[in-house]
Amino acid sequence: MTDLIQHSPNSPILLTASLHVDEARKAISNLVNELIEESHKLNSAGNIESVTLDQAINRILAEDLLSPIDVPAADNSAMDGFAFHGECLGNSEDVITLKVVGTAYAGKPYIGDVGPDECLKIMTGALMPHDCDTVIPQEFTEFANESTIGFKQNQVKRGENRRLRGEDLQIGKAAVAAGRLLRPSDLGLAASLGIASLKVHRRLKVAILSSGDELRSLGQPLDTGSIYDSNRYSLTGLLNRLNLDIIDCGIVRDDPASLKAAFIDAASKADVLISSGGVSVGEADFTKQIMQELGDVGFWKIAMRPGRPMAFGMLKPVQGSNRKTLFFGLPGNPVAVMVTFYQFVRSALLQLNGASQTEPPMTQAIAETPIRKKPGRTEFQRAILGRGQDGKPTVKLTGSQGAGILRSMSEANCFVILPHEQGNVAAGDWLDVALFDGLL
Structure with a gap:
């Protein structure tokens, strides 16, 4: 596939076919880099703040942490x-x-x-x-x-x-490099050097909303055909893991006026807007129309499962602001929301917030059972990483992989990633695995 993406700061992304996952990631990364460059020109100093160690977990280090002492201080x-x-x-x-x-x-x-x-x-x-x-x-x-x-x-x-004195670290050398998503071990290292506060990037403000007439808030009765909105709670948890400022814009009904007002309100407050629902090809999906009015958007069908329909683009600055707002329109299915967040949104948020390492940790494991797979799309299967009797890592699926089966995500601790050209998997094959969570 060629000429699928054409982008400049003054023109939308134009798509004519389903993107490979890697192409979608590249398009997102390119636009995020443009926003970073613009932000640095506007207000680079205002994007950095000093926080105490007890406030620094999952913040992104803005400057190299230089050691004020030799470690160890003596033989x-x-x-x-x-x-x-x-x-x-x-x-x-x-x-x-x-x-x-x-x-x-x-x-x-x-x-x-x-x-x-x-x-x-x-x-x-x-x-x-x-x-x-x-x-x-x-x-x-x-x-x-x-x-x-x-x-x-x-x-x-x-x-x-x-x-020996200075064997681990010498005075003036970087103990932790800028761009690190700070972990508990980093905070312990800073404390061991006598450092009480760190320079970190300002937390991104991320607005979230759910779109759909069928959605109900918790505590409301369910009438025929309605469902509780779970996506905002999943997204809130995912964003809290990154220690970001969350603006909950609630549930928005499926009509252009309501969506437009919600988008304008979010753009006035947030660096990033994440919506769920309203990005497929149904008659009541107005997101594309609103985005064309308010900014640039590249609607694509990504050659992946789950999460094929997804919108990505940029909202232009609203009145009184010079800040552009990054936009992700995620599918409505609960599993697809989390898959697209893990595979696209998380990395973009970390990149926009100054992180040097943006991809989740990867490993490999042996398939416990066969897995059916058609070539021509990347699949992200929910799975459980374990260990066989021989001590080798193994992985098994959590059962049915439908995009609406939220339990499949709740039971999983990883994704099995089946590449675009991959066919069926046999038991005993080695597979790529993306872990959900780190340990330290």
Whole structure:
């Protein structure tokens, strides 16, 4: 497929056929880069703020975090054992006997000298005496008591089990690079360096709405043909995982005036608008019409399952603002909403918010059972990642994969990704797997 996407800042995206998933991602990334460049020209300084560590989880680091100290700050022991000068070591199994002259604890350095035939009982993290360069772990000794230890010469090499000053990190070096989506381990690292606050990108404001006359809010009675709106709650949870500011615009009825008013209101408040429903080819789907009035939109059919109908584009600045609003029109089916969010929206939000790593973690696993698949579209099957009796990673589907079966997402912990040209899968085949959640 060629010439499917033509885009410039002053013209819409034009599509004539179903896009491959990779082509859709590229189109989104290109437009997001344009918005980032425009935003930097308008107000780069206003997009950065300082937050304390307890507010920084899942924020995106705006500047390299430079270490103000050496880590470790001094040579120290990497083991519980005995510190000594390694010049006495050799390659034989002859036993060396050393006199124990004292003990060094973490935070309580030993004051005194350690002679050539002497050693110091030392704990992990304790400072190394100036005249010791090697640590023998206690379990490697032939005998050890309060006064002497003995061990074979070849049990340890000179310099082993000693952590050198600045070995992990040197003053002025980047401990965490700009663009990191900050994790608990990053906050712990910052705290270990004595850093109490971090420069992060301003949180994106993301407006969400659901479109459809059949939708009802929680607490309302269900009449014939109506359903509860679940999509806004799924989207709220997904956006909270990214620590973004959410503007809930509620349920909008299927008429042009209501949709137009909702879009204008959202564009006046938000950096991004995400709607669900109203993007298929039904007579009551007015989103395309409204987008053509308010901005540029590329309507596409993506060669994927689920989530084939999806709109993407940009709302022009409303009165009193110079900010353009990124727009995603997601399908109405609950599973398709989450699939398209994971595969397109999440990465775009991270990219727009300054993240350097925008794709979810990937791995591979062995199919437990056969999977039917037709070539010609990318499929995202909901699945459970586990481990077989042989210890190898395995994956199995959560059952029926219909776009309206929300339980299939609730039970899953990953997507099995079946590429565009992939055909049927046999049990035992290795498959690409995208994890839902990270651990640290």
